[in-house]
Amino acid sequence: NAGVTQTPKFQVLKTGQSMTLQCAQDMNHEYMSWYRQDPGMGLRLIHYSVGAGITDQGEVPNGYNVSRSTTEDFPLRLLSAAPSQTSVYFCASSPELAGTSYNEQFFGPGTRLTVL
């Protein structure tokens, strides 16, 4: 199993450009999510998905779009990049949406994005 994979590892954009950060998992996990990590801020939830065709917003969704057409893939789109979106982006997956129990989330290696 490759686990959670993310591409690209690094990206530099100019303000206003668009791009898609790719995330894929081969563990047949239903739940997938995107976080951004900024210095001193920990990780903050951007969007999440509880299964193919179902997505919802997290804590910091503005400026980002997601879709989930397959169980394996959960791309994150920046429609018009801004310097405030300079960050490290992590994708995570877990077996299912936790109810009264905790399901471990598995994180990818991250994408380092700089917006000039």
Added chain:
Amino acid sequence: QKEVEQDPGPLSVPEGAIVSLNCTYSNSAFQYFMWYRQYSRKGPELLMYTYSSGNKEDGRFTAQVDKSSKYISLFIRDSQPSDSATYLCAMAYNNAGNMLTFGGGTRLMVKP
């Protein structure tokens, strides 16, 4: 005020020392308490999780939760240079265990 506060460090200790890492939180609705370890330029990986209050031990690591004080701790015994990393606490509500609220992380350096 952030929901979860964590001293950013860095915390530098000699090899073999006992390390104490802590987080405080403001929302009493949190029920799941996790500790993640993140090596430089890598994704976080789960170390331990605890449901509600109490202690949990796994090898050299012990997690403690004090819900009355809204305070959680991670203790590392016999620390090793390989423990050098950033440690992130995370919390979640009941019935929403996937939606994590993270602290800012504490950078730990264990010197040989």
